[in-house]
Amino acid sequence: MSSQPQEITALSRRLAGVQEEMAAAAARSGRDPRAIRLVAVTKTHPASVLQTAVEAGIREIGENYLQEAAEKFARLGWPEAGAGRAPVTRHAIGHLQSNKVRLALQWFDVIQTVDSLALARRIDRIAGEMGRSVPVLIEINISREPSKFGLFPEDVEGFLAATANLAHIQVTGLMTIGRFEPDVEAARGEFIAMRELRERMRRVAPPTVSLDELSMGMSHDFAVAIEEGATIVRVGSRLFGARA
Numbered sequence: 232m233s234s235q236p237q238e239i240t241a242l243s244r245r246l247a248g249v250q251e252e253m254a255a256a257a258a259r260s261g262r263d264p265r266a267i268r269l270v271a272v273t274k275t276h277p278a279s280v281l282q283t284a285v286e287a288g289i290r291e292i293g294e295n296y297l298q299e300a301a302e303k304f305a306r307l308g309w310p311e312a313g314a315g316r317a318p319v320t321r322h323a324i325g326h327l328q329s330n331k332v333r334l335a336l337q338w339f340d341v342i343q344t345v346d347s348l349a350l351a352r353r354i355d356r357i358a359g360e361m362g363r364s365v366p367v368l369i370e371i372n373i374s375r376e377p378s379k380f381g382l383f384p385e386d387v388e389g390f391l392a393a394t395a396n397l398a399h400i401q402v403t404g405l406m407t408i409g410r411f412e413p414d415v416e417a418a419r420g421e422f423i424a425m426r427e428l429r430e431r432m433r434r435v436a437p438p439t440v441s442l443d444e445l446s447m448g449m450s451h452d453f454a455v456a457i458e459e460g461a462t463i464v465r466v467g468s469r470l471f472g473a474r475a
């Protein structure tokens with residue numbers, strides 16, 4: 232499968248626009264732009280779009296729906312995680328049901344959405360059976376919206392203590408989905424709260440836990456998220472257009 236040159240050109244242009252805004256946001260907050268990674272979110276788009284993404288230079292992608300993602304990765308001939316190197320690092324960014332953990336570990340390099348201790352333990356056990364160790368982020372429900380998944384901030388310290396000895400997961404940071412409001416400033420306070428939570432948790436975390444990553448910011452609010460400390464932004468529609 233190879234992409235049409237005009238598709239690659241169009242995506243490259245949108246990618247350059249996003250990267251420029253990322254760099255500008257980093258500069259405004261005195262951060263090194265190289266410390267911020269772009270995860271391109273390809274959910275609902277066909278395998279051909281992932282191929283175009285690779286050809287345009289995208290190196291990390293995020294998918295929400297595991298079955299859909301697995302089919303696309305297989306169609307592209309990408310190896311399963313742990314079985315070889317795909318052209319991109321694959322992040323699972325959707326709510327992970329316990330009966331899909333094996334599928335997630337089969338196809339993804341990073342799981343960003345660990346939202347309970349039971350799920351963390353299950354990922355650890357199955358990763359162990361598969362002979363892998365997987366980096367994970369803890370999803371935080373920072374806005375405390377009932378519609379959202381994630382740990383509440385006050386539960387993170389206990390979670391870190393309880394997972395410190397799990398050999399097959401490495402907790403590398405925190406992830407959140409910002410409040411979705413037309414005014415992007417609405418989410419700023421939550422991004423600040425995430426950064427402060429990360430700093431507090433760094434001080435109490437077991438020595439094996441690094442908590443370097445802060446995954447926050449999407450198409451409409453990634454610049455604000457970077458200003459407030461995001462190390463990973465997850466951008467879909469700005470790169471690939473509106474989803475069906």
Ligand SMILES: *Cc1c(COP(=O)(O)O)cnc(C)c1O
Pocket residue numbers: 272274295324325408449450451465466467468469
């Ligand atoms: C869909 C999705 C994104 C990307 O959203 P856009 O608004 O299209 O950039 C990022 N993070 C998560 C968790 C998502 O589900």
